Every structure is written in structure tokens, then in C-alpha cells.
Amino acid sequence: MKMRVVLGDDHAMLRDGLVALLQREPDIDVLGQASHGVDLLRLARTLNPDVVVADVAMPVMNGIEMTRRIRSERLPCKVLCLSASAQPKQVLMAMEAGASGYVLKDNCYDELARAIRHTCNGQVFLSTELVAPIMNAYRGESGGRAAWTPPPLTWREREVTRLFAEGCSTQQVADRLHISAKTVATHRSHVFRKLKIRNVAELTRYAVKEGMASLD
Numbered sequence: 001m002k003m004r005v006v007l008g009d010d011h012a013m014l015r016d017g018l019v020a021l022l023q024r025e026p027d028i029d030v031l032g033q034a035s036h037g038v039d040l041l042r043l044a045r046t047l048n049p050d051v052v053v054a055d056v057a058m059p060v061m062n063g064i065e066m067t068r069r070i071r072s073e074r075l076p077c078k079v080l081c082l083s084a085s086a087q088p089k090q091v092l093m094a095m096e097a098g099a100s101g102y103v104l105k106d107n108c109y110d111e112l113a114r115a116i117r118h119t120c121n122g123q124v125f126l127s128t129e130l131v132a133p134i135m136n137a138y139r140g141e142s143g144g145r146a147a148w149t150p151p152p153l154t155w156r157e158r159e160v161t162r163l164f165a166e167g168c169s170t171q172q173v174a175d176r177l178h179i180s181a182k183t184v185a186t187h188r189s190h191v192f193r194k195l196k197i198r199n200v201a202e203l204t205r206y207a208v209k210e211g212m213a214s215l216d
Helices: 012-023 037-047 063-072 088-097 105-120 128-139 155-165 170-177 181-195 200-209
Strands: 003-008 028-034 051-055 078-083 101-104
Touching (some): 003 037, 012 105, 028 037, 037 063, 088 101, 155 200
Parallel strands (some): 003 051
């Protein structure tokens, strides 16, 4: 039986190239593709893939946030993150969110099919260049930096943070999440208190630093 895959990346040329590559593999079937995280999540819900391949830096909802949503909804698929970034903190954030692997875009044509097979077999896959830096970061030994700790926000607080960082107003956040403006304000207040920040500008800097939003 073929492994069922959906793939998301906002760069159409790269996405089409990866789909073409994977379709040549006799044991892989690409069911669909998306240009941003919300559409990719929809495909994960409706097409029942075995593996979701997600660009970390997708717009609307990035790959790490989409991975958290997949795990929170208990969808049965595995998630493989794609990224041009080899920063240990971002890799660890993806794994903490529930990803089963992390593939560098420099290597993705060579490694992606192999990574899909590993994750379908219940294994964790990291691009070779990431293994030593991630082990060091996990142990707190990378350049004397402190060990990485999970972000303190709940999933809903992270959604509110991401939308504010993308420039949404309180009412726009409420409309996007289908909750009241008062509830949005409460979540924002909780976020400010937890992060010890005072305004949306500081919130935006936090969101960019943590990979929840980009400056693009």
C-alpha cells in the first residue's frame, strides 16, 4: 500500500518540484498540495494522509503552528517539517510541537522520500547536519547557552499572539477565531502577563523570535 502524503510550501516552484519528485517514488502517493498552513491543515483533515510535509515558514499559519493544531486535534498523520533554517531552537520547537522529522531544504530532494518512509515506520528523522547541534542544544551544551524550554503559552494564546503579530485588530482576531472580542482581550492580557510585556510591538518581537510569525 502506498504512503499517502500532502505537502505545503508557499514557493510554487519548490512545491511543484517536490511533488514531481515524490510522485516518481513507487510507494508514495501525493494526495494534494497547499501554499499556506490553513489550507494544508484542511487537507490533513479531509484527505487522511499518512504524512504531512510542511514548510516551517508558510504564511497565514506556519508549519510549527499547523503541527500543534494537528496534534491538538489528534489527527493520525505524521508531520515532517521543511526549512532553510538549521537553528537548533527552531528544530526543537518543531519537535516539541509534535513533528516527527525536520528536513533541510538544501537536502530535501535527496532526503525527503527517505524521511517520509522513516516517519511512516514510526521513526524520527533529522537531516544529518542537524543531529549533533540538536543533541548539544537539548543537553544545554551549545556554546554555553541554557537548555531550551517549551514556550509558556497555551495553543489558543499562541493563535492570538500570531494574529496580533500579523497586524490583526482585536475584532479581526475574534472573527478569525470565531470567539468574542472580549475573549480575545482576555487572552491577550494573559499573554502580556506571562511574557512580561506591555504592548503589541513587544508581542510581535516575541512572535518573530519564536517562529510564530515572520517580518515578511
